[in-house]
Amino acid sequence: MTAxxxxxxxxxxGFRRSRRLSWEIAPLAQHAVALARVSGRAPRICFLPTAAGDDPRLIMTFYDNAWRHGWTASHLSLVEMPNIDDPAEHLLTQxxxxxxxxxxxALLAMWRLHGLDVALRQxxxxxxxxxxxxxxxICWHAGGTxxxxxxELRPVTNGLGFLPYSNGVHHDTEAERRPVLHExxxxxTLPPGFATDDGAGLHYRGTDLHEVVAETPGAYGYEIERASDGTVNETRLPVRLL
Structure with a gap:
């Protein structure tokens, strides 16, 4: 089955501190797996650690988590060379x-260099x-901070653009995120868009925001719009706690 x-x-x-591991899977990541509607076999999950420099410790912990959740795990590294012969074909099987x-x-540059922008859209x-x-x-959107x-935060305006909005992350825990995104x-410089507090996620169906979900009580998502006079309006959105 697919979504x-x-x-x-x-x-x-999607992850949190763990007593046994350096981090563990949290409900947002589990919700992503549920959205894939897999039945009768283990879900196939591919981890892309490009933004973290393909950190081997991060990859190892992902595999440990996947084993604990009964997932069929794989990862795609790009440094020093791709670890998979045909990354595009592999992604389509996940x-x-x-x-x-x-x-x-770094993520956007490496993905485009290796054609993953096209493969991920497919x-x-x-x-x-x-x-x-x-x-x-941020990568799935038009850009963000x-x-x-x-x-010092700067704009990134060359996101993959699957979603034609700006995206703000860590909206409640990193003090500069909100004002810089508003500016x-x-x-x-950036189009109107959506932001998340730590512990919240934006569930899109196609390019439409379907709902905001959260793994942490009190975590929210926000819509940020630009008015005709150039001012910015931020609206806190309804959220469903997982």
């Missing part, structure tokens, strides 16, 4: 593609659920 619609779950979460946080600028359109956290959320270039939307 009923082209599906993206763009999050500021139920979920989960993208780590890290540098969204996977999304075929029903593979795309999900991720932070950089793995990033610390990829240094400690960029007000200036027209």
């Amino acid at each position: 009923l619609h082209p599906t993206i779950l763009a999050t500021s979460g 139920d979920v593609v989960w993208v780590s946080g890290g540098s969204v600028a 996977a999304w359109e075929s029903g593979v659920v795309l999900t991720g956290v932070s950089a793995g959320s 990033t610390d990829s270039f240094g400690p 960029l939307i007000a200036a027209g």
Whole structure:
């Protein structure tokens, strides 16, 4: 089975601290797997750690988590060379593609260099659920704010654009995220869009926002619009706690 619609779950979460591992799967990631509607076999989950520099420790912990959840796990690394002969074909066979946080600028550059921008669009359109956290959320959108270039937030405007909106992450925990995103939307540098608190996710069906879901009580999603006079309006959206 595949998702009923082209599906993206763009999050500021999906993992949490663990007593046994360096991190463990949290409900947002589990929800992405549920959206794939797999039955009768183990879900196939491919982890893309590009934004984290293909960190082997991150990859190992992903496999440990996947084993504990009964998933059929794989990962796609690009450094020093792709670890899979045909990445595009592999992505099309997955139920979920989960993208780590890290540098969204590096992620976008590497993906385009290796043709993953095209491959991921094909996977999304075929029903593979795309999900991720932070950089793995911004990447699906037109752009957002990033610390990829240094400690001061800067715009990234060359997202994959599957979703024609800007995207803000860590909206409640990193003090500069909200005002910088507002400024960029007000200036027209970024289009209107959506943002998430830590622990919240945006579930898109096609290019329409279907609902906001949260793994943490009190975590919200927001719609950020630009008015005709150039001011910005932020609206807190209804949220469903997982």
